[in-house]
Amino acid sequence: MLMDCGAIGVQHVVPQQQQNQQYFTFRDRKKSCDSDEYRKRSNTLLSRGSEKRWPKRDMGPQFELRCCVDPEILRINVDRQYYFEDDTVHKNGSVFHKRENYDNLLANIPKSKFNGIHIKMEDDCPQGGDDVRLCLLKSLGAHNLRNIPCVGCHDDLKVYDKYPLIDGTFYISTVSQYGPKTEISLDGRRYFLQQLCAKCLWSDWSCKKCGKNDWFDGKSFILGTLYYFDILSAGRCCSPTCDTCQSPIMVRDQMYQQLLNGNYATINEPQSCSSCGSHKFHLIRDIQTCQIIAKPPT
Incomplete structure (x- = not known):
């Protein structure tokens, strides 16, 4: 094997034994990288011949939302309300309203x-x-609740029938x-469906017990969707009390x-x-213990 040494025009001959030694060194290094011991130490032992190359990504808590509709109640309500003879059903295809404008929302929010x-x-x-x-x-339609x-x-x-609901x-x-x-039902546990209008969300609330008015920020909530917690009870001002004897409830620091x-x-x-x-x-805030002190400007 000849190697060009540049401008001096001298050719250097590499011995055949040295060439073989370099080849075997590279081959042994590649073989050692493919060995189970190397793959075990580099934490890639399962990557060869296996589709599970990476650990499963943790997607966090998954909330499973389901309806709590008794089929018998659904059948009775459908028969009682004459579902297939309803004018709204003939017009919109469902018992719910079809939005024509956003005038009511624009009257309460900037x-x-x-x-x-x-x-x-x-x-x-995604649609549907x-x-x-x-x-x-489905939950509201089973009880024929077109207005709540x-x-x-x-x-x-x-x-x-479409967002915003x-x-x-x-x-x-x-x-x-x-x-x-x-x-x-949320994760197998039953909850009641509650709602607040845009006018109340954009109003200032105060607590009748302590008089504070900075515990509820309704302007921060997204309109037309669902929250998985009691938004009125999320903000805290005074200590919670017992609904029965009105004594303070001792809440752990944690x-x-x-x-x-x-x-x-x-x-x-x-x-x-x-x-x-x-x-x-007891941590659920009673709606009777709070009041609206200022409504949004019209």
């Missing part, structure tokens, strides 16, 4: 907030594949504050810290009163 960030729009999800929308419409009352002001809200927002709670007791960090699942856990022994959902 025009700068009328976008896909603050309002759940139909284009945000949104489990939340289908579950809510707001928990705050008790005004009727129209239920639409209402001129407000849905949320679930372990306690039914007002309106029909429509139930849905649980209280979880609430401050945004872990609202602890709100749905029942607590025991140390005074009367009542075991209820």
